[in-house]
Amino acid sequence: MRRAVVACLAAVAAVTLGVSSGGSAEAAPHTDVLHVAPDGHGTACTAQRPCSLDTARDQARKLVPGAEGDVVVELQGGTYRLTGPFRLGVQDSGRPGHPVVYQAAAGQNPVLTGAVKVTGFVKTDAEKDVYRAKIPAGAAGRELFVNGVRADRDRGTRDPSGFTVTATGFTTADPGYARWTDPARVEVVRNSGWKQMRCPLASIAPSASGGSNLTVDPACWNNNHSSVPNPGFPFNGAGLPTLDGITWLENAYQLLGTPGQFYIDQNAGYLYYVPRPGENLATADVELPVAPELVDASGTPGHLAPLNDTDWRAVYTGSWGYSGGRHLGDLNADVHYTSTDGDAVSYTFDGTGIQMLSESNGDEGSADVFIDGTKVSTVSGNGPVRLAQQAMVSVTGLSKGSHTLRVVKTGGSYLLVDGFTVIPDPIAPVHDITFSGITFQGATWTAPTAEGYVDNQAGVVWDPTTRAPARIPAAVQVHRGQRITFTGDTVTHTGTSGIDLADQTQDSTVAGSTITDTSGIGVAVGEVDDYYQTEPGLMTSGNTVSRTVVQFPGQEYADAVGIWVGHSRGTTLSHNDVGYTPYSGISIGWGWGWASDCTLQEKQGLPNPCLHGTTYAGDAHVVGNHVHSVMGALFDGGPIYTLGGQSAPSEFTGNVLSECIDGCNMIYHDEGSSLWETHDNVVRFGNGSLWTNLWTPSIHDDSIHDNYSDTAAYNNSGTGITFQQATVVSDGNWPAAALAIIKAAGPGTLPGSAVDDDDLRVAYTGSWSSSGSRGDGDLDNGVHYTQQNGAAATISFTGTGAAFFTETNSDEGDFGITLDGVSKGTASANTPQRHSRQTLWSISGLTDAPHTLTVTKLSGTYFLVDGFALS
The missing domain is CATH 2.60.120.260 (Galactose-binding domain-like)
Structure with missing residues (x-):
């Protein structure tokens, strides 16, 4: 298709709508091309006179009925600033086999953003290094990005001491809180179990004893503490963490002072920010997301709920x-x-x-x-x-x-x-639309500011008013879509989830894309309240997420996962890289023990006689994914987590699951999980986790065999489980079959020159462990480490140069370097104080060919691998 576009550019310039000329009778159908630019205007939509995105959409709508091939909307590079979503309806659909394609012009990077650029910073507090800038009236975003790096809303000490729960919130002997200005903007945040809960305060007042009483917004306090929604199966499980403590307080001017944190005074319309070292606010790109959504492709009907x-x-x-x-x-x-x-x-x-x-x-x-x-x-x-x-x-x-x-x-x-x-409207999906090579960033979700965040699990929340299931909205939303494709796209720097294939979307794809640094879920598929569905046209089915990088989701709402799949049929999750998550990596399925029969529910010891129904979910294919560095903030999850029963068997194979940080089960078939064929997976660096956990009798009729693990610990308390202990491996001596799984997993070489210690290209031999969410400045916030002399890390690469970086400290010693089997001497990681991400060895000028670099611990208490840089 790109070749057709290039070949037709001369003809495009000659026609009003940019329609390319036809070829010979043997040639493929010609492609209609419309050109847009950030400053586009008019209706020509040619390369010389590009139009706006909305105008091109309207022109494409007219072209589709008579088009012989695809209709392409080509976006020139640059920043497209949106104040609301780019909307596509049924009338904007393509045709089967010939979609309407929204694609980047060759070699260019169009960015659709819902953020406003903030300038004009003036220092207002020299002692705390606080700067202030005016923001547009009504800008109520919860996120800020400075030079492409997420800033944090200002927050207090983690797990502050001295707070006691009261009937309306919290009390403390510290009188200082009562002097805070604008207390109704302050949020109390609680991480507990697998949930994060947030509530705004109603007031802060002096207590009778001379301290401070923090009164939480009454409606949010009821939802998150006094009367947490608990309908049971199929909507939630038996555990019920509540807002019974404070993990941190957030969003008060008095908390400012930490570099990289900000505060917004909505009443006065000011943004306050403390710059990080090296940031010059006179030249920095400071982006404040204000639009709630970037793309909305919607068919009919919308969301259906009983x-x-x-x-x-x-x-x-x-x-x-x-x-x-x-x-x-x-x-x-x-x-x-x-x-x-x-x-x-x-x-x-x-x-x-x-x-x-x-x-x-x-x-x-x-x-x-x-x-x-x-x-x-x-x-x-x-x-x-x-x-x-x-x-x-x-x-x-x-x-x-x-x-x-x-x-x-x-x-x-x-x-x-x-x-x-x-069913209010005809069943008419928006269909046959492709997005290719486009970057989406800068959306925000402001509802929690007033209503709080009433969490259920994995980015699925309770509506604060109706208490019905809901989800964190996404920057890019598809509602009742069919054959909607995202390929080579990027979604990043959002206060929302990334991409949501919602409301029974079918046969749609996210492929070869990157979703990173989202406040919510990376990619979401399906719904939680359509379990009863019998109409195939009203089921989520046939969707694929493949060869996609999903990293750093849940940056604001820590329960969010990398990829979430609700009730669905025929979903494929294949060869993705999912990592650096605060909770689970991939969560697939819903309903807990809903589809498990009453006998199994009774064996589990559930308090109600039997909450039992059916689901159309099944036939999932979770294949060849690399899921790593998970559970950085919460507990009771894992790299890949399944939930609820199925109506058809599913496969779980060829996955590499590694680097659990805390509170983890590596292969976690949770309540009700059934009909899973789980085999030929590699589990490593679980840091004390079970390699698989089937903890209760409502988990039933799964087959688990031919897996590989560096730990032997597991739990099989399921019913009717065909179980084979994994091949247990020590010191990284993986057999050939396991090495083949490791080599094939993930999307292939990740973009960029930096190679993190979690990367599948790095092989560890000897006794190694991993550590994540360290907060010490490491690349991607984690390292691998060993105390064993002779333990080694090896990376194979093709290129002309390489560098190794690690941490230095007084408890670290010497290490040896070998390149292509030839010793390159030794280096020392021993320094009086700790220094992170230190490049201690590098080489350049190599022949552009395959090479193998090995670093080996020689002395000292510890040796750390933080990563490599390749050129």
């Missing part, structure tokens, strides 16, 4: 009963029921379809289904076991308008009504 049987539009005629507080897996723990034939429920709605949730069981019977007075089907709830929230009635394809569903009991002992899902 409404309860108590919804006001449901009219019950006859002798219906109501049962609440059942705790049997019903939506909102209640149902309407009748045992009388002829009793009916009617529901009038505006839309194109409707689904009714019921229950299946041996005492459930049949019912006739009518739409607008016409019988359309007879359905039955009869089944061998009780299953909650079953889509007993599903009607789609109606003309858009007002309709009435009527369901009449005709047989059996009972008819139950548990809920209704209205």
